[in-house]
Structures are given as structure tokens and as C-alpha cells.
Amino acid sequence: MSPELINMIASSTLDTLVMVALAGIFGTLAGLPLGIFLATSRAGELFPAPNVNRLIGLVVNATRSTPFIILVVAIVPLTRLIAGTSIGTSAAVVPLTIAATPFIARVIEGAIREVDQGLVEAARAFGASPLQIVWKVLLPEAMPAVTLALTLATVSLIGYSAMVGAVGGGGLGDLGIRYGYQRFMPEVMATVVAVLICLVQGVQSLGDFISRRLDKRTRKS
Amino acid sequence: MNAPVSKPTGVPVPVLDQQGPAIISFDGVSKIFPPRKDSAEVKAVDNIDLVVPEGAIVGVIGKSGAGKSTLIRLINGLEHPTSGKVTVDGLDIGSLDERSLRQARRSIGMIFQHFNLLSSRTAFDNIALPLEIAGTPRKAIPGIVEPLLEMVGLADKRDRYPAELSGGQKQRVGIARALATKPKVLLSDEATSALDPETTAQIIVLLKQINAELNLTILFITHEMSVVKKLAQRVAVMEGGRIIEQGTTYEIFSKPQHATTKRFVGEVTGGNVPEWLQTKLLADYAPGRQAVIRIAFTGADADEPVLSRLTRAYGVDFNIMHGQIEYVADHPFGTLIASVAAQPDLQAKLIADLTSTRNTVEHLGYVA
Numbered sequence: 001m002s003p004e005l006i007n008m009i010a011s012s013t014l015d016t017l018v019m020v021a022l023a024g025i026f027g028t029l030a031g032l033p034l035g036i037f038l039a040t041s042r043a044g045e046l047f048p049a050p051n052v053n054r055l056i057g058l059v060v061n062a063t064r065s066t067p068f069i070i071l072v073v074a075i076v077p078l079t080r081l082i083a084g085t086s087i088g089t090s091a092a093v094v095p096l097t098i099a100a101t102p103f104i105a106r107v108i109e110g111a112i113r114e115v116d117q118g119l120v121e122a123a124r125a126f127g128a129s130p131l132q133i134v135w136k137v138l139l140p141e142a143m144p145a146v147t148l149a150l151t152l153a154t155v156s157l158i159g160y161s162a163m164v165g166a167v168g169g170g171g172l173g174d175l176g177i178r179y180g181y182q183r184f185m186p187e188v189m190a191t192v193v194a195v196l197i198c199l200v201q202g203v204q205s206l207g208d209f210i211s212r213r214l215d216k217r218t219r220k221s
Numbered sequence: 222m223n224a225p226v227s228k229p230t231g232v233p234v235p236v237l238d239q240q241g242p243a244i245i246s247f248d249g250v251s252k253i254f255p256p257r258k259d260s261a262e263v264k265a266v267d268n269i270d271l272v273v274p275e276g277a278i279v280g281v282i283g284k285s286g287a288g289k290s291t292l293i294r295l296i297n298g299l300e301h302p303t304s305g306k307v308t309v310d311g312l313d314i315g316s317l318d319e320r321s322l323r324q325a326r327r328s329i330g331m332i333f334q335h336f337n338l339l340s341s342r343t344a345f346d347n348i349a350l351p352l353e354i355a356g357t358p359r360k361a362i363p364g365i366v367e368p369l370l371e372m373v374g375l376a377d378k379r380d381r382y383p384a385e386l387s388g389g390q391k392q393r394v395g396i397a398r399a400l401a402t403k404p405k406v407l408l409s410d411e412a413t414s415a416l417d418p419e420t421t422a423q424i425i426v427l428l429k430q431i432n433a434e435l436n437l438t439i440l441f442i443t444h445e446m447s448v449v450k451k452l453a454q455r456v457a458v459m460e461g462g463r464i465i466e467q468g469t470t471y472e473i474f475s476k477p478q479h480a481t482t483k484r485f486v487g488e489v490t491g492g493n494v495p496e497w498l499q500t501k502l503l504a505d506y507a508p509g510r511q512a513v514i515r516i517a518f519t520g521a522d523a524d525e526p527v528l529s530r531l532t533r534a535y536g537v538d539f540n541i542m543h544g545q546i547e548y549v550a551d552h553p554f555g556t557l558i559a560s561v562a563a564q565p566d567l568q569a570k571l572i573a574d575l576t577s578t579r580n581t582v583e584h585l586g587y588v589a
Binding site: 116118119121122123124125126127128129132136137140141143214216217218 | 297299322323324325326327329331333335337339340341342350351353354355382383384398402408
């Protein structure tokens with residue numbers, strides 16, 4: 001492989017990392033509150049708003065059931081509005097964030113719903129307000145599961161990021177399609193796949209490690 | 222001693238003779254859960270009157286579904302009464318808005334069957350949680366938490382997570398946590414039901430010690446009469462959302478009125494007829510059959526040699542089939558099931574004689 005190609009792989013890897021990181025951060029910023037809301041707003045829960053809950057649930061489901069590649073094309077006007085352009089790495093962050101947000105919201109909802117309701121009752125019995133229950137009980141107790149959920153979301157984002165190449169998004173997927181497939185350079189394709197595998201592996205291991213460190217539910221030592 | 226009070230339902234329930242001023246009182250409290258699609262309306266608590274004197278330890282016993290969990294949750298406003306009034310330390314709990322209710326809950330501690338400790342916090346931090354919630358300054362927290370750890374005997378487990386503690390230790394953390402905001406009342410929701418008998422006994426000792434040292438009123442619910450026997454000064458028996466009987470622990474044990482109460486009391490006093498005897502019991506007298514009687518020895522008569530006196534007076538022999546002696550509120554309390562060979566007229570005389578000595582006698586049937 002020429003040094004030129006190696007450079008391209010390196011810069012594509014960087015592009016992928018930037019896209020995934022930004023979409024992950026924005027997706028978490030939006031998805032975390034949404035997930036908390038979804039997990040606490042059914043009838044009889046901390047912030048009961050069953051109708052809003054259903055509505056948001058509907059939007060989340062609709063977004064999640066739209067195939068990513070269609071989502072990317074469908075929201076081009078929005079992407080242009082936010083990123084100023086509809087092609088390139090920074091533009092790709094917009095559809096990635098929009099795809100990641102409902103996914104993150106759902107997995108975080110699941111993580112929070114796993115928390116023992118007895119703890120919520122205990123906190124209420126001590127005079128905790130609903131917000132205090134979220135901050136002092138639900139989030140800390142759900143943290144190991146939230147970490148795993150965010151790891152899962154990041155891995156999915158790495159997969160999605162390979163698709164934004166279709167709209168000039170850049171990154172490893174784009175490189176693999178253009179060089180590996182269209183110019184028929186199997187060594188590029190193989191390298192791209194290898195780098196993606198390593199990324200996913202690295203993210204998963206890191207997530208598992210952090211989650212284990214946070215999890216005090218089992219006796220260690 | 223206890224004036225019977227007619228309730229609207231027509232069931233006479235003796236009122237607890239008050240010792241101190243009431244700290245918790247229920248006035249005609251009902252809690253009805255509305256019907257759901259898969260179940261009819263549930264009257265969990267049905268027109269209850271109950272008074273808990275300050276500094277007392279009161280037990281509420283009932284089977285699961287009797288409404289005792291709802292009853293205890295009405296006290297700290299986790300449930301709101303459908304009708305009636307729950308008063309705690311002068312506050313009408315049902316009338317408070319959310320903010321005042323949260324404030325009021327800080328003076329009502331609660332411990333739970335499954336401890337409900339945060340797995341992500343150490344023993345210290347779990348005890349600190351109610352203080353953080355109450356907005357206690359960070360610097361002041363160790364000064365409150367450390368003595369509590371000391372009191373429950375867990376100073377050396379300060380930095381352990383719940384997963385590293387035994388059930389009894391977890392409940393001790395739960396108790397310390399409930400005491401952190403210096404409550405006037407401690408509610409115990411089946412706090413010993415998940416513990417083995419030995420640990421249960423230790424927790425009971427701890428609760429009694431806290432009651433005595435801090436003059437903390439304790440109201441606990443349980444389905445175990447053995448816990449009532451060791452811990453409660455007063456008992457209320459619940460069934461179907463109602464309090465069917467209440468009184469001092471000794472009264473309830475010595476003179477249970479209601480069938481359910483008798484069954485609960487029998488669990489610990491051996492008053493329940495053992496199964497082998499039940500299968501042998503016959504309803505009618507026939508020549509050669511022996512009468513089976515159950516005698517509950519209570520109070521001053523508990524140490525009287527009743528049977529040997531009867532043996533001498535009537536020339537009959539008693540065959541002891543089953544028996545147990547317990548101490549309830551420091552009074553001896555025994556139950557004996559015995560059979561006696563006697564004609565029906567002599568049996569009647571024996572029973573009349575036994576009944577005249579303040580003991581509770583019951584003719585169970587005959588054995589061949």
C-alpha cells in the first residue's frame with residue numbers, strides 16, 4: 001500500500017472518529033433527558049404526563065423505524081440549515097445525531113426502568129423531590145447500564161457512519177466504497193474493515209470496563 | 222379497663238388505653254383503589270381508627286393482602302386516604318401539599334423488607350442520602366452519620382457497599398439511614414421478614430434499644446406473630462382492610478377474641494392443634510373415648526398447679542398431648558392440650574372448674 005493510501009486511511013479514520021464522537025455527544029445530550037422523561041412520565045410515575053409520553057414515544061419509534069440511508073436523504077434541507085452544507089463530514093453529524101438520539105433515549109429509558117422501584121419509594125419516604133430522585137437515585141443506580149447503553153449506541157454510530165459516505169460524508173465507509181469497491185482495491189477494503197473492527201472492539205472493551213468499575217451490585221475482591 | 226366502642230359497622234373494637242399523647246392517629250380512614258381493567262375496586266383500608274401513643278412500639282399484624290402495607294403508607298403520605306384523617310405529630314397528612322408533605326416525611330423514618338439501599342453508595346453514603354435530600358450542609362454530614370454507624374454497630378463497615386454486607390448489616394444501614402433526619406416516628410415495613418431468626422432477634426433488640434434511648438415511636442407491620450411477641454407493646458390485628466382486634470400485646474395473646482387472632486396467637490403459643498391430633502379428633506362422645514381440652518394459662522394463674530389439683534379433686538387422669546410455654550411482655554403464657562377419660566357430666570364439671578380459674582378452656586372433641 002502506498003503512503004498516500006495509508007494517509008487516506010488515517011485521515012478517514014479520524015473523520016469517522018470525529019463524526020461518531022460528535023454525534024455521540026449531541027445524541028447523548030438530547031437522548032439522555034428524553035430517555036429520563038420516557039422512563040418517568042407514564043401515569044403514576046414521577047413526572048406523570050402520559051399523553052406527552054405517548055407522543056414522544058411515537059416520534060422516537062418513527063425515527064427509529066426509518067432506514068438510516070433514507071433518513072440521511074430525507075433531512076438534507078435540515079442538514080443544510082444546521083451545518084450550512086449538505087455534504088462533508090460536519091454535515092454528516094446532523095443525520096447521525098438525529099438517528100442516535102431516539103436510539104439513546106430508548107436504551108437509557110430501559111436502563112432507568114431496570115432500577116428497583118423500592119429505591120424510588122425509599123427516596124420518596126425520605127422526602128426527596130422527583131428531581132432529587134432522578135439525580136440522586138435513578139441516574140447513579142442506572143449508571144452501569146447507561147454506560148453499556150451508550151457503548152451500544154456508539155457501536156451503532158460507527159456502523160451508521162459508514163453509510164454517510166453515500167452523501168459525501170467522508171470517513172472509513174466512504175473510503176471503503178470509493179476505493180475498495182468502485183476502484184476494486186481489495187487491500188483498501190480489507191484495511192477499512194480491519195480498522196472498523198478494531199474501533200468497535202476498542203469502544204466495546206472500554207464501555208465494558210467502565211461499566212464494571214461503576215457496578216457495585218456484586219461483591220468483588 | 223377498655224371501654225368497648227360501637228363502630229358504625231357494629232363490630233365492637235376495644236380502644237387502646239392511651240399512655241402518652243397520640244403521635245399517630247387514624248380517624249375513620251379508608252383507602253379505596255379504583256377498579257382497573259383486570260381487577261375490581263379494592264378496599265385496602267376500611268374505616269380504621271387507630272391511635273399510636275408517643276414513645277410506644279405498636280405492631281400491626283395481618284396476612285398479605287390484609288391492607289397493612291397501605292395502612293403504613295398512609296402515615297407518610299405515600300398513599301392518600303380516600304376518606305378520614307391521618308394525623309402525625311399534629312399534622313393532617315392528607316391535607317398537605319407536595320412540598321409540605323416532603324418536609325413532614327423527614328420526621329417520619331421508614332425501613333423496608335428488602336432494605337432498599339442504593340447499590341452505588343457505601344454504607345456511609347446511604348445513611349447520608351436523606352441528609353443530602355434535606356439539604357444538610359456537606360460539612361455537617363459526617364458528624365451525624367458517624368455516630369449513627371456507631372449506634373447500629375457498623376463503624377467498621379463505613380465504606381462497604383451493600384453487596385458486601387449481610388442481610389442483617391444491610392437492615393442496620395437501613396435503620397441508621399431512617400434515623401439520619403432525627404425522625405419522631407419510625408415506620409417498619411416487614412423489616413425482619415427477609416432475615417433469618419437469629420438476625421431477626423438482633424434487629425428486634427436494636428429497635429427496642431432505639432425506642433428506649435431516643436424515645437422514638439415505632440409502628441411496624443408484619444405477618445409474623447413471633448416478631449409481635451418480642452417487639453410490640455401494643456398490637457392491632459388486620460384482616461380485609463379492617464382492624465379486627467387491638468390491645469396490649471399481653472391482652473391479645475392471653476384473650477384473643479377473633480378467630481384470625483387466635484390463629485396468629487396459636488402460631489407462637491402452641492395453641493394451634495397439631496396436625497396429627499387434628500386427624501384423630503372426633504366430634505361425638507362414645508363410651509371409651511377421651512375428651513380433648515385446650516387450656517390457655519395466663520397471668521397469675523399461669524403458675525398454679527391446675528391439673529394436679531383437678532386430678533386430686535375429681536380422681537381423673539390427664540394425658541398431656543401437646544404444650545408450650547412462652548413469655549409475652551414478661552408474663553408467662555402457656556398452652557396445654559390434654560385428654561381426659563371422663564363421662565360427659567364429669568367433663569362439664571371439669572371444664573366449669575377450669576374456666577372459673579381465669580384460664581381459657583376449650584373443648585376440642587374426643588379421641589378414641
